[in-house]
Amino acid sequence: MKYDFLVVGAGLFGAIFAYEAKKRGKSVLVIDKRNHIAGNIYTENVDGINVHKYGAHIFHTSNKKIWEYVNNFAEFNNYINAPVAIYKDELYNLPFNMNTFSKLWNIKTPDEAKAIIEKQRQESGITDPKNLEEQAISLVGKDVYEKLIKGYTEKQWGRDAKELPAFIIKRLPLRFTFDNNYFNDRYQGIPIGGYTGIVEKLLEGIEVRANTEYRDFIKENPDIADKTVYTGMIDEFFDYKLGVLEYRRVYFEDERLDTDNYQGNAVVNYTERDVKFTRIIEHKHFEYGNQDFTIISKEYPTEWQKGEEPYYPINNEKNNALYESYVELSKSRPEIIFGGRLGAYKYYDMDKVVEAALECVEKNL
Template sequence: MSAETDAQQQERYDYLVVGAGFAGSVIAERLASQHNAKVLLIDRRPHVAGNAYDEPDEAGILYHKYGPHIFHTNAQSVVDYLSQFTEWRPYEHRVLAQVRGQLVPIPINRTTLNKLFGLDLKTDEEAADYLASRAEPVAEIKTSEDVVINAVGRELYELFFRGYTRKQWGLDPSELDKQVTSRIPTRTNTDDRYFGDTFQAMPKDGFTAMFEKMTNHPNITKRLGVDYRDVKDEVEYGHLVFTGPIDEYFDFRFGKLPYRSLKFDHQTLDQEQFQDVAVVNYPAEDVPYTRISEYKHLTGQQHPKTTITYEYPSAEGDPYYPIPRPENQELFKKYEALADATEGVTFVGRLATYRYYNMDQIVGQALATFRRMDERKSQGELQETAAAAA
């Protein structure tokens, strides 16, 4: 055994945090700064920031390695927390969809309807009446298909949702839980922003810089490019925070939880701009990718070249999206019961709870998890004080 390995075995940490994405990094920072705890933060990737990781490419253009990440929230507490580690660049996200040879706003709004169908709808009321005239009421809404057809009818469903959903999930919308499309609003006004949140901005120097500042604490030791299984028997720790896939933690005891993955084709082009907005969706099934992203819209970077990413959904690869079907949720419940019965481990984050969360929701979940850990610590200290007094 090497001296280095021997030293690592003797190293003692209060917490081992697995995963340096939002969930793991936030909890590691809170434990280190608020509890003065000694934290070992690890990730199997060679970097912090998880899927939000960004870096300059060979041309010097900041791009998102795992596809575009746009920060938006209604939670001021999340903004206040993250603002300790970054300044912000105001940015409101807009998305266009290529439909019938035109680029139109998505989510569907009054502009979309007017452009697509040659209409002249002037008010919210006129747009609402038009959508109502196309809607096909569904008696019991169970699936993603039901949600959209009930709201806007079959033609708009087929133009914007069916092909995109089939590509994204590898399943027809009729096979997916209603939550998939119920997240997407339909508007009667001309608001062409993708999100309606009160706070919309990008970290001024990028996500990775924010994570580096968040985890750059003297009580946090980072080991990147290492797997949990290679570390867990090598170091001593008091408590485990696990943000990886919950089924993997339990050695896939009940079988693998199904995920949808993504493949990215990053290209740097010798032109200043490729498209009018950061993201253009391609809903048609005969187009193999779902969207093209251009990062300079997000970052505000000035550069004579531009970097774009073609995004291809995939059945294989890193786990990105839990597939929302009832049978998958039933399988997760088995793992959740195991997790609840496991002492000394806290499960937090998208992969550990098998749910799709926006970035701000993960930060909120991690902060709430830390508060519960904080309360347990305080109660334990009070009990110790009471015992000592007795």
């Protein structure tokens, strides 16, 4: 059978495209090389706890249309992300707000906090930041930087903050209210029952083949579809012929523990460099679980090698220019539509992926 569309990747982007194509009467086949659907938003139900297998995912957006769209496929709870940070034996609220400042300096008012930060910025004497360390200190002063930014960022990038370019940190929002809500967005929550259910609903009635790698599949089925929506890595599609786009990788260590509440919060950041992981996620707290056990995941950022699972694109000048060359090259293959975080070589939050998928639908259907 020949399909109107072959969708490569059963992640959020591919699933939305497939759903909208089917709705418009098109025939669609979805393939994914993994043994499951949902891509990186895949959640696995382990005895009632939905484990975010590729890292903690919190849906947040200020776009009402996107919020209403995703609510067609799941009921969201009222989870608010309010991470805490542990530095040595001290515990701080995030994002940087009056709770953080009052713990750091034993102060009570916004004016006191502003005065300390301003004094530290002045004392640094930095006017033209040359690296990430200087950039961060010039924005927030040395205390917030040393306790809450330095170690975490160095672990994330695997390099000393002095060796990292200043542009990585453009701004560091400081909040002079007692508000621990990490995101500024109007809408926020976790889909009750996990993210996989959203993708299951999107793909209802659509033929999906898991464990199916595009390259092998297309060799055997060269005429399977008129058009292909490709949500894998754009450089891999072209056999890396212009070069390799680089990523950072995250390694997750999951543990099931015989306690009902390990850390009292879904997300706890470890901001000193000597602790090798960056965060511990306790999955049950995303959905207010009351099981008598818990599951935690420690996150270790690591170097990425070609062939490994890509997580965060390294959008430096070199990689962005290389990506643009691949975009040029892709014009020679108009029957292939590249999309999603890997096709666009971009860190996309989920709401932005939904937006991009719907734009792609508008353009191509």
